[in-house]
Amino acid sequence: MIQKPTAKTQIQKILDIHGGKTATQATIRLLKDPLLKGQKPALEFISKNWRDPLRPALMSLACEAVGGKPEETEEVAVAMSLMNLSFYLWDDIIDQAPNRLFKPTMFGKFGEASTLIMGGLASAKAFTILNQAKLDQTKRETVIELFWKMWTKMAEAETSSIQARSKEYSAKDKLTKIETEAAANLETCLKIGATIGNGSETEIEHLGKYGLLIGVILELQHDIQVSLNLTLELGNKIKTSAYPYTLLWAKEHNSELKKNLQEAIDEKTVKPKKIEIIIKEILVAKAQDRIEKTIKKLSKHAIKELEIIEKNGATRALQVFAEAQAQAFREIL
8 A cells, every 4th residue: 555645745845846956055155155264164054954945946936837937046046045044043043042943053052143143144145146146127126125125024023022022922913923924034935936937916916925824834833843842942932931822822721821831931940841731731722723723724825826827837836835734734743
């Protein structure tokens, strides 16, 4: 009997086919720069621990979906990936996160100053590559404007998040932040890909909405992993008041969890036993059911956004990518 591939396998195959080559280029672009020889240890660490096929794949597929040549997105996709690296590094500083996904972060291994510098170098390199990309003047101006809008939205979302740590932060507030960052990130990727592919305004708008919805789905998947401590970050998130959405929602629907969370905050360190209790109370609140229901709804909306695009191999890949997300969530749990 032939075993059906997992949703994770399906998703990874799409990412590798359409974004793997560009992701590899992005990981070594800084490492190969002769002017950055003095930063070699940090760059080697990044090249071994960071890879982003998601943004290049979605940008390439958006371009192809509207009849464009996906290879024309490669340099802009490298720039987008390096921009995302900047956000990734700076986010670790903001969250004071020494580890992520069972691995030390650059912040944890090299400290705040080096991480801050590397984030700046990555974003500077991204804009250099973007300015050198082979685009006509109209497309270049549009793409640069989309990049800048992404930066301002990301900055606004992070600023609001930091300010909220000193006051009561609701699940609704956190979901708004997730939606804002998704809009600033994957929505931008899809819009840029469709722009390079000469898509119509309507096609660009619908593919952008698809990217926003997929971005929220992926953030929610990661969010519940953090909330159930599957990434070993929950204790640090509690101590820095950087609460994930799942935890905030469960806290609002489970008074026992709210009490245990306050006890954890009052302690010098969050003990493993307390984390176990908090996870149990999250599950008692049925937060996982709430997230799964939301992901299914978002997935259906994402697929609907593809209906106005002419059917081809790229739109089918985007549809499969969206359809697989609910099953991928169940596989996480």
